[in-house]
Amino acid sequence: MSRAFLDKVTHFAKGRVAPEAAAWSIGAAPEPALYQEAAALGLLGMELPKARGGQGVDFATRVAACEIMAGADFGFAMSLVNTHNIALRLCEEGQVAAVEQPLAALLSGQMHACTALTEPGTGSDFAAIRTTARQVDGGWLLDGEKSWIINGRQAGLAVVYAQCAEIGDSSGIGAFVVDLTVPGVTRYAIDSAFAQTSLGTGGFHLDGVKLPQEAMISAPGTAFKAILQEINAARTYVAAMCDGMLQAALDSAAAYGAQRLSFGKPLNQIPRWHAEFDAAERALTQARDVTRHAVAQVSQGADAQLAAAEAKIGSVTCAQTHLPRLLQLMGAEGLRPEHPFTRHIAAAQIAGFTDGATNILKDRVARLTARKET
Incomplete structure (x- = not known):
């Protein structure tokens, strides 16, 4: 794990992102310059080889960086890592001549990117996607809609999963690199009562989008397996991000509890306050242990389905349980946007839907546990 890189990430998250994130929770959006600062730091090329413009760090470092960034703002962290993931995919699987220009734009922070799986009627049941790819002379025609996509509202590039055979046939799904600025693509933003500006949540319609033959980055028969492996990695870093949000809330509550007086003594000397705080710390320690196991499984190339799922369930549930309790310890002070509680509570709920x-x-x-025991 690269400690020097993570120290820089910590400085950026606390010094630059956290102060800006207070406004994002009430509707403002991150400035493009901040995204480019993240790029200059190397956050958009963490796992890419140095020879291709990346940092050359390992998966454990990517997870640790995501945890640090989420402590400042979950949405911004997710936006960055989703662009990173596409850059890594292009680097590993794309045809070199075809990907150099978009790769440079991604690594410089000039362009966002997204992975497009979810559709209006299809979420976790990935095999049921209805976006189609039809082979024509010289390439492919894509038709369909993707929704609830991180970076969907501003991404210039996407890896789009589409059915090349019959709907419901997981072996017929392929993955395509799509320029989202071409004719036939119509994008839209998605908002909710939880501010999602830093996530960049959106969707897009694909109406007869023509792609060259080389746009297929994963052929039918391989794409489905590839996305399941990517999802294991994503569940693991989302778990770490929930851990990071809870740690940030603990830090904020600890600082406030040490200086805020109630009946003549600091809040953190009141037994009930202390008990709730300690319970959150213990729960976080347990969640991190499960997350570390998942990181090890993914890093070793092992079958991480069970470990990643357990990590995500544990850390999401931990954050959803203890963030509101820590807010209660803060009282009304915790509602101020300069504290992370309200935006992290919303983000923990969103994390429960992702991947x-x-x-x-x-x-x-x-099911996986039962299979393992038989």
Whole structure:
């Protein structure tokens, strides 16, 4: 793990991102310059080889950087890592001549990118996607819609998963690199009662989008397996990001509890206050242990399905449970946007939907555990 790189990430997260994030939770959006600062730091090329403009760090470092960044703002961290993931995919699987220009734009922070799986009627049931890719002379025609996509509202590039055979046939799904600025692509933003500006949540329609033959980055028969492996990695770093948000809330509550007096003594000397704080610390320690196991499984190239699912369930649930309790310890002071509580509470709920909803993941864990025991 690169300690020097992570120290720089910590300085950036606390010094630059956290102060700006207070406004994002009430509707403002990150400035493009901040995204480019992240790029200059290397956050958009963490795992790419140095020879291709990256930092050359390992997966454990990527996870640690995501945890640090999420402590400042979950949405901004997710936006960065999603662009990073596309850059890494292009570097590993794309045809060199075809990807050099977009890769340079991604690594410089000039362009966002996204992975487009989710559709209006399809979430965790990935095999049921209805976006189609039809082979024509010289390439492919894509039709369909993707929704609830991180970076969807501003991405210039996407890896789009589409059905090349019959709907419901997981072996017929392929992955395509799509320039989202071409004719036939119509993008839209998605907002909710939880501010999602730093996530860049959006969607897009694909209406007869013509792609060259080389736009296929994963052929049918390989794309489905590839995305399942990517999802294991994503569930692991989302778990770490929830850990990071809870740690930031603990730090904020600790500082406030040490200086705020109640009935003549600091809040952190009141037994009930102390008990709630300690419970959150213990829960975070347990969640981090499970997350570390998942990191090790992914790093070793092992079958990480169970470990990643357990990590995400554990850390999401931990954050969803203890962030509101820590806010309660803060009282009304914790509602101020300069504190992380309200935006992290919202983000923890969003985290429960990403890369496999918690209720569906619990069923998956039960099946994987039963299979392991037989």
